[in-house]
Amino acid sequence: MNLGPHADFIIASYAVTVFVIGSLIAWIVLDYSAQRRILGNLEDQGVTRRSRRTGKDER
Amino acid sequence: MQLTGDNLTCQRGGRTVFSGLNFSLSGGEAMMVTGRNGAGKSSLLRMIAGLICISAGRLDLSGGEPDATLAGQAHYLGHQDALKPSLSVSENLRFWADFLGNSDATLEPALAAVDLAPLADLPAAYLSAGQRRRLSIARLIAAKRPLWLLDEPTSALDVQSQDRLAGLMRDHLAGGGMIMAATHGPIGLERARELKVSPE
Amino acid sequence: MPIIDLANPTRFLSIVNRVLPWLAAATVLVFAFGLARIMNAPDDYQQGATVKIMYLHVPAAWLSMMCWGVMTVAALGTLVWRHPLSDVAGKAAAPIGAAFTFICLITGSLWGRPTWGTYWVWDARLTSMLVLFLLYLGVLALYWTAEDPGRGSRAAAILALVGAINIPIIKFSVEYWNTLHQPASLFRRGGSAIDPSILIPLLVMAGGFTLLFFTLHFAAMRNEILRRRVRSMRLIQAQELAEART
Amino acid sequence: MSAFTSLLLRDMRIAVRVGGGALMGALFFLIVVTMMPFAIGPDLGLLARIGPAILWLGALLASLLALDRLFANDHDDGSLDLLMMGSMPLELAVAAKAIAHWLTTCLPLVVITPVLGLMLNVEMHAMGWVSLTLLAGTPALTFIGLIGAALSVTLRRGGLLLAVLVLPLTVPVLIFGVAAANAAIVGPAPFGPPFTILCALSLASFVLGPVAAAAALRHGLE
Numbered sequence: 001m002n003l004g005p006h007a008d009f010i011i012a013s014y015a016v017t018v019f020v021i022g023s024l025i026a027w028i029v030l031d032y033s034a035q036r037r038i039l040g041n042l043e044d045q046g047v048t049r050r051s052r053r054t055g056k057d058e059r
Numbered sequence: 060m061q062l063t064g065d066n067l068t069c070q071r072g073g074r075t076v077f078s079g080l081n082f083s084l085s086g087g088e089a090m091m092v093t094g095r096n097g098a099g100k101s102s103l104l105r106m107i108a109g110l111i112c113i114s115a116g117r118l119d120l121s122g123g124e125p126d127a128t129l130a131g132q133a134h135y136l137g138h139q140d141a142l143k144p145s146l147s148v149s150e151n152l153r154f155w156a157d158f159l160g161n162s163d164a165t166l167e168p169a170l171a172a173v174d175l176a177p178l179a180d181l182p183a184a185y186l187s188a189g190q191r192r193r194l195s196i197a198r199l200i201a202a203k204r205p206l207w208l209l210d211e212p213t214s215a216l217d218v219q220s221q222d223r224l225a226g227l228m229r230d231h232l233a234g235g236g237m238i239m240a241a242t243h244g245p246i247g248l249e250r251a252r253e254l255k256v257s258p259e
Numbered sequence: 260m261p262i263i264d265l266a267n268p269t270r271f272l273s274i275v276n277r278v279l280p281w282l283a284a285a286t287v288l289v290f291a292f293g294l295a296r297i298m299n300a301p302d303d304y305q306q307g308a309t310v311k312i313m314y315l316h317v318p319a320a321w322l323s324m325m326c327w328g329v330m331t332v333a334a335l336g337t338l339v340w341r342h343p344l345s346d347v348a349g350k351a352a353a354p355i356g357a358a359f360t361f362i363c364l365i366t367g368s369l370w371g372r373p374t375w376g377t378y379w380v381w382d383a384r385l386t387s388m389l390v391l392f393l394l395y396l397g398v399l400a401l402y403w404t405a406e407d408p409g410r411g412s413r414a415a416a417i418l419a420l421v422g423a424i425n426i427p428i429i430k431f432s433v434e435y436w437n438t439l440h441q442p443a444s445l446f447r448r449g450g451s452a453i454d455p456s457i458l459i460p461l462l463v464m465a466g467g468f469t470l471l472f473f474t475l476h477f478a479a480m481r482n483e484i485l486r487r488r489v490r491s492m493r494l495i496q497a498q499e500l501a502e503a504r505t
Numbered sequence: 506m507s508a509f510t511s512l513l514l515r516d517m518r519i520a521v522r523v524g525g526g527a528l529m530g531a532l533f534f535l536i537v538v539t540m541m542p543f544a545i546g547p548d549l550g551l552l553a554r555i556g557p558a559i560l561w562l563g564a565l566l567a568s569l570l571a572l573d574r575l576f577a578n579d580h581d582d583g584s585l586d587l588l589m590m591g592s593m594p595l596e597l598a599v600a601a602k603a604i605a606h607w608l609t610t611c612l613p614l615v616v617i618t619p620v621l622g623l624m625l626n627v628e629m630h631a632m633g634w635v636s637l638t639l640l641a642g643t644p645a646l647t648f649i650g651l652i653g654a655a656l657s658v659t660l661r662r663g664g665l666l667l668a669v670l671v672l673p674l675t676v677p678v679l680i681f682g683v684a685a686a687n688a689a690i691v692g693p694a695p696f697g698p699p700f701t702i703l704c705a706l707s708l709a710s711f712v713l714g715p716v717a718a719a720a721a722l723r724h725g726l727e
């Protein structure tokens with residue numbers, strides 16, 4: 001495949017696109033694991049959803 | 060250690076709030092500042108904290124640290140809590156402990172003293188009014204300063220927290236500290252003297 | 260988009276968990292196919308190989324507008340139907356839309372350098388995309404500034420609707436402004452008739468970008484639902500502690 | 506941690522958390538610069554010629570308008586009272602807040618300047634000079650604006666009052682900033698003198714700003 005005299009620009013645009021989408025994916029994946037971790041911590045501390053009064057007190 | 064006020068006068072916006080006020084407070088003593096609404100209780104505390112200029116008279120603190128100002132040796136607990144909602148409970152306290160006093164203080168005793176230890180990592184935005192109030196009281200424990208200036212310290216606190224605060228104040232007095240509290244009702248200190256502020 | 264039967268966030272989460280791997284796999288496949296076609300696609304007789312940038316630039320432009328469409332629907336859902344998931348959908352779409360607009364601007368600029376001799380020309384289409392990018396950043400700033408998520412998403416929904424009405428007006432004004440000033444001779448992109456050897460990879464790439472958008476959007480919605488769960492659990496934590504003491 | 510660094514880090518942390526305004530200045534800068542060609546026209550030659558001036562004006566407005574809430578937030582939640590009771594002088598506390606503001610708000614302006622210069626068709630090497638003058642000049646803008654922020658919080662008025670108070674004071678910074686940038690790009694005047702004066706203005710405001718702002722806070726808050 002011959003990219004001609006402007007190969008740099010073509011490669012740069014594909015690289016930028018990969019980089020932007022890659023960072024978007026990385027952000028989403030890292031955010032997901034962070035939220036899961038915080039949720040896990042909160043559940044370990046005995047906080048339960050929608051159980052303001054019925055949940056047993058574990059302290 | 061002694062704090063004396065001599066013939067203090069406060070003028071705000073051209074109006075004399077109070078004048079000719081004399082008092083003295085020694086280490087280990089507490090003083091309740093009482094008076095009607097608008098009598099100048101808050102103004103007196105803010106004046107001692109260095110937040111309002113003294114219109115006339117003198118304020119002296121003897122026996123404290125020689126090179127620190129009066130304001131630099133006082134804690135002021137006002138109506139606002141001075142908390143940033145985006146910072147966590149411990150970040151808020153850490154900052155004020157660093158800024159107001161000894162930087163190496165550990166936070167756990169202070170948080171435990173106001174019963175907020177389990178919420179240390181929670182952003183302050185999630186706290187209720189009473190919890191915010193307790194966090195700002197924790198500041199008094201985390202940074203050591205001899206003079207506590209408390210403006211309506213019991214507001215927004217439930218009975219249990221008021222008892223805890225009274226215990227903290229007794230500990231502070233037992234350690235040689237001084238307390239001036241502006242209040243409308245009893246705050247749980249038996250041997251507190253009373254300073255009545257009245258307008259002209 | 261199915262709206263009614265996904266009302267329950269928990270059910271939505273389980274559906275997303277099941278659908279997401281397939282969606283991601285389909286995205287990868289379509290992109291692989293598209294890229295293979297691009298490799299073999301012929302060069303444009305005027306622009307040479309730089310036409311390959313078009314396979315990124317044009318789909319990104321389509322997607323950035325479609326994403327605002329998704330946000331508009333979500334905004335209607337927030338304001339009119341008060342659907343719990345539409346807040347989440349709107350908030351999750353905004354950064355993805357901004358990213359696609361950014362890709363469109365950067366590739367346009369990189370395409371412009373060989374074609375126009377300069378990285379940026381205030382040409383009507385690129386300028387409209389720039390204004391769209393600014394609108395996206397405004398929405399993101401609004402979400403960023405609002406500490407209460409409910410209030411933030413309602414404000415952003417109003418902004419999204421106003422934007423949807425305004426975007427055609429902006430496009431019209433920018434075109435008017437551009438012809439008024441008669442810029443230096445511009446190269447017109449794309450002719451009236453596109454050769455199938457270029458059109459087919461373009462459509463495949465557009466399909467790939469669309470799949471990518473939905474993959475990312477669903478994953479971001481899942482994150483947002485979890486984030487709200489964390490928030491409500493923290494509120495409960497603060498409250499439980501208060502109750503445990505009395 | 507010392508009181509100075511803890512205040513610096515706290516303000517930076519608030520700025521980058523949710524609800525903080527760290528990148529808002531850069532966003533405003535981008536929008537102001539984008540609006541200019543709509544008023545002037547898309548003539549690339551003209552834009553290249555006045556590009557440095559546009560960038561400087563945009564950075565000036567962005568860095569001043571972002572200062573609006575610098576003390577107002579601390580005043581509203583009572584933090585300002587306690588900042589005045591710290592063990593270090595109020596001047597230093599004010600300087601810490603200003604440095605945190607410069608790092609979170611003005612430094613992004615300098616960083617995105619080359620991108621905006623590209624859009625105004627300013628040449629690559631010229632962009633370096635404009636960024637350099639902005640790097641040297643924005644501290645002056647922040648520290649002069651600090652005075653306005655302190656005055657406006659004591660008067661309990663925000664927004665435009667700050668700009669009205671401060672913009673006349675920033676005239677020298679604008680003059681020497683643009684002069685240095687133009688000298689470097691087109692000549693014929695040498696780059697050295699205006700740039701040196703720009704640096705001197707920044708250093709002088711580094712002293713004057715905190716002192717004046719602290720005085721304004723002390724005398725204004727009753």
